[in-house]
Structure formats: structure tokens, C-alpha cells
Amino acid sequence: MEVASGIGFGGDWQYLTHWNAMIQLCYYLTCGIVTMVTLPQQYPSTQIRDYIFSVVVLPLSLFVAVMYWGLYSIDPALVISPTAVYTETPWFNNMKHTFVIVWTVTELLIIPRSPGNPRRISPVLFSGGYLVWVHV
Numbered sequence: 001m002e003v004a005s006g007i008g009f010g011g012d013w014q015y016l017t018h019w020n021a022m023i024q025l026c027y028y029l030t031c032g033i034v035t036m037v038t039l040p041q042q043y044p045s046t047q048i049r050d051y052i053f054s055v056v057v058l059p060l061s062l063f064v065a066v067m068y069w070g071l072y073s074i075d076p077a078l079v080i081s082p083t084a085v086y087t088e089t090p091w092f093n094n095m096k097h098t099f100v101i102v103w104t105v106t107e108l109l110i111i112p113r114s115p116g117n118p119r120r121i122s123p124v125l126f127s128g129g130y131l132v133w134v135h136v
Contacts, residue, residue: 020064050113065101
């Protein structure tokens with residue numbers, strides 16, 4: 001299904017990179033606000049933070065970085081259209097696809113996490129929702 005602008009159904013939201021950026025933005029803003037408003041070791045807020053990080057943020061960041069650079073190493077035309085090469089600078093490309101994993105791994109190493117057993121169905125539901133969004 002093509003829209004008037006020629007981008008396609010979903011526009012820029014068909015790209016997992018944009019979903020990842022918005023999810024990380026919401027996650028880090030929420031963590032910052034919760035940290036400023038509540039006590040650092042309040043159990044419900046840290047439990048929810050750890051759950052969202054381990055189920056959505058970390059797997060999504062790893063997937064976006066590994067898949068993008070894996071496809072890019074095979075053939076850059078698989079992930080960047082020839083017209084986008086002129087509009088997207090290399091540093092912006094790295095910021096979108098490399099630094100997301102740098103910040104996620106940095107947080108993983110410096111923020112203490114409560115041990116838990118995240119529900120394994122959540123990433124599957126998110127992935128399924130994304131696939132339905134892209135292919136409908």
C-alpha cells in the first residue's frame with residue numbers, strides 16, 4: 001500500500017530503528033523522572049524498570065544494531081536506499097545504529113539490577129506486533 005508521499009504504509013514507523021529510538025527515549029525519560037521523584041531502592045519502580053529493560057530495551061537494541069550492521073556489511077543497499085545516502089551522514093547513521101547499543105550496555109554494566117525471571121512471551125508479542133504492523 002503506497003501513500004501519497006511514496007514512503008509506504010506506516011511511513012518512517014515501518015523501520016525498527018525508529019521504534020527503538022522512541023522506546024529508548026520513553027524508557028530513559030521515565031527512569032530519570034522516577035529516579036528524581038522516588039527513592040532509589042523503592043521496590044515496585046525498580047522491578048518495573050528492570051523488567052522493561054530486560055524484556056524490551058536490551059533485546060531490541062541488540063537486534064537493531066546486529067541486524068543493521070550485519071545487513072550493511074553484506075550490502076549497504078539492503079538498509080540504505082541510494083537516495084538516502086545523500087541525506088544521511090555517516091555520524092548520524094552511527095548514532096542511530098551503534099550508540100543505542102553502547103548506551104544500553106553501559107546501563108547494563110553500571111546500574112544494579114534485581115534478579116528476576118522476565119516473562120519470555122513479551123518479546124515475542126512485541127516482535128509479532130511489529131511484523132503485523134510492517135506486513136499488513
